[in-house]
Amino acid sequence: MSATTDHWVRFDPAGCAHSSAYVAEVPLAEDAYRRAVPKIADRRREAAAGWTLKRLTKEQWREQAKPCFTGDCAHQVVEPPREVRALTVRQPYAWALLHGKQVENRTWPVPAALVDSTVLLHAGREPHRQGLHDPRVLGLEGLPAREDLVTGAVLAVGRLTGSHLETGGCCAPWGDREVFHWTFADWRPLKDPVPATGTLGLWRPNADLLRLIEEADRVRA
Numbered sequence: 001m002s003a004t005t006d007h008w009v010r011f012d013p014a015g016c017a018h019s020s021a022y023v024a025e026v027p028l029a030e031d032a033y034r035r036a037v038p039k040i041a042d043r044r045r046e047a048a049a050g051w052t053l054k055r056l057t058k059e060q061w062r063e064q065a066k067p068c069f070t071g072d073c074a075h076q077v078v079e080p081p082r083e084v085r086a087l088t089v090r091q092p093y094a095w096a097l098l099h100g101k102q103v104e105n106r107t108w109p110v111p112a113a114l115v116d117s118t119v120l121l122h123a124g125r126e127p128h129r130q131g132l133h134d135p136r137v138l139g140l141e142g143l144p145a146r147e148d149l150v151t152g153a154v155l156a157v158g159r160l161t162g163s164h165l166e167t168g169g170c171c172a173p174w175g176d177r178e179v180f181h182w183t184f185a186d187w188r189p190l191k192d193p194v195p196a197t198g199t200l201g202l203w204r205p206n207a208d209l210l211r212l213i214e215e216a217d218r219v220r221a
């Protein structure tokens with residue numbers, strides 16, 4: 001190592017370099033860190049999160065730090081993907097949502113954090129008895145025979161765009177009175193529905209299910 005060209009480099013937990021100082025100018029690591037992060041509370045927070053200060057030779061600096069300062073590194077912090085939820089809807093309404101039923105009725109609004117998030121449409125295991133005779137459903141084109149309606153599986157991936165409280169009979173004929181109308185967009189029906197057990201509400205699909213859905217979604221595309 002050569003004190004004249006070595007650098008102190010501050011790395012985040014992902015290995016991305018955030019600041020750099022010449023060892024020749026700031027001989028002590030402590031001082032270098034203090035210069036980069038003046039507030040002690042910030043230094044403590046970084047230390048707890050796994051940030052480090054390393055002494056690098058000029059050669060190491062070129063390889064490990066320079067790409068970060070020029071924006072060419074592969075460490076950029078990627079926004080964590082928004083949470084994906086699944087919505088269980090009984091047949092034939094799950095099918096209807098993909099074929100013209102524009103809203104889903106719920107007594108509660110879509111939680112703010114889930115507006116515009118990805119949603120999986122899951123068909124419940126048990127069909128909705130009256131729904132099978134619902135004239136609005138029977139009026140939709142292409143309704144499969146009752147035994148051909150897929151149940152107990154994820155049928156499609158889409159976007160939950162939000163919800164609004166019913167006003168003036170909006171979203172007729174599908175929107176019920178005095179409830180929230182949940183709205184969706186960009187449904188992508190899966191070529192091969194993925195079997196899954198659903199539950200009430202907006203449920204969290206586990207990692208295995210998400211992986212299977214991703215694969216099925218790719219096949220469709």
Ligand SMILES: [Zn+2]
Pocket residue numbers: 015016017067068073074075076
């Ligand atoms: Zn980086």
Ligand SMILES: [Zn+2]
Pocket residue numbers: 103164165166167170171175181
């Ligand atoms: Zn409405």
